[in-house]
Amino acid sequence: GAGVSQSPRYKVAKRGQDVALRCDPISGHVSLFWYQQALGQGPEFLTYFQNEAQLDKSGLPSDRFFAERPEGSVSTLKIQRTQQEDSAVYLCASSNPPGRRYQETQYFGPGTRLLVL
Amino acid sequence: AQTVTQSQPEMSVQEAETVTLSCTYDTSENNYYLFWYKQPPSRQMILVIRQEAYKQQNATENRFSVNFQKAAKSFSLKISDSQLGDTAMYFCAFMTEEYGNKLVFGAGTILRVKS
Numbered sequence: 001g002a003g004v005s006q007s008p009r010y011k012v013a014k015r016g017q018d019v020a021l022r023c024d025p026i027s028g029h030v031s032l033f034w035y036q037q038a039l040g041q042g043p044e045f046l047t048y049f050q051n052e053a054q055l056d057k058s059g060l061p062s063d064r065f066f067a068e069r070p071e072g073s074v075s076t077l078k079i080q081r082t083q084q085e086d087s088a089v090y091l092c093a094s095s096n097p098p099g100r101r102y103q104e105t106q107y108f109g110p111g112t113r114l115l116v117l
Numbered sequence: 118a119q120t121v122t123q124s125q126p127e128m129s130v131q132e133a134e135t136v137t138l139s140c141t142y143d144t145s146e147n148n149y150y151l152f153w154y155k156q157p158p159s160r161q162m163i164l165v166i167r168q169e170a171y172k173q174q175n176a177t178e179n180r181f182s183v184n185f186q187k188a189a190k191s192f193s194l195k196i197s198d199s200q201l202g203d204t205a206m207y208f209c210a211f212m213t214e215e216y217g218n219k220l221v222f223g224a225g226t227i228l229r230v231k232s
Binding site for chain 2: 035042045059091095108109
């Protein structure tokens with residue numbers, strides 16, 4: 001079906017505001033990933049879901065970051081009390097392993113560009 | 118630590134010519150996957166090519182091919198017959214079983230194709 005979609009595409013927040021970023025993965029994809037991409041840098045891993053289970057959240061930079069995927073499909077990344085250093089593009093990717101666990105290709109969404117003023 | 122190094126911040130090439138982007142990585146694992154992703158300006162990241170570490174044969178996808186040197190931990194991307202649409206940021210990335218399914222990315226190389 002359609003590719004990975006993310007909303008909103010752009011978000012401007014005042015420092016201290018809470019934001020919620022949404023990801024719709026490719027239909028039927030089991031695995032879902034969130035990455036943070038600072039300006040001019042490569043993406044950095046934040047967290048990983050397999051179905052509704054959050055299997056790895058080692059990349060979340062602080063307890064202000066929270067992600068969920070309650071029904072194993074759509075995922076939301078929430079950032080509480082945003083800070084200027086949270087300004088970045090947040091990328092979502094999904095994949096469906098055909099067999100061996102690491103035989104996956106991740107398909108990326110267009111990203112949400114977050115600017116914290 | 119799992120790291121990826123792209124030593125060329127920027128590259129340029131004339132249309133129709135060939136260019137090679139460099140990538141080295143560091144891992145103690147024996148089984149892993151390597152990827153090149155393309156990110157055009159203000160557009161989403163798309164997969165260019167992938168390579169399984171257990172395969173000796175270099176992957177090719179039309180005008181794109183890789184030179185995979187496992188012992189040297191090197192994974193370069195060759196683009197033949199460069200086109201204006203190839204202008205983008207290119208990221209090298211890899212994934213290992215030890216680190217689960219997360220991708221580890223390099224800092225990227227900006228490629229500009231000139232007419």
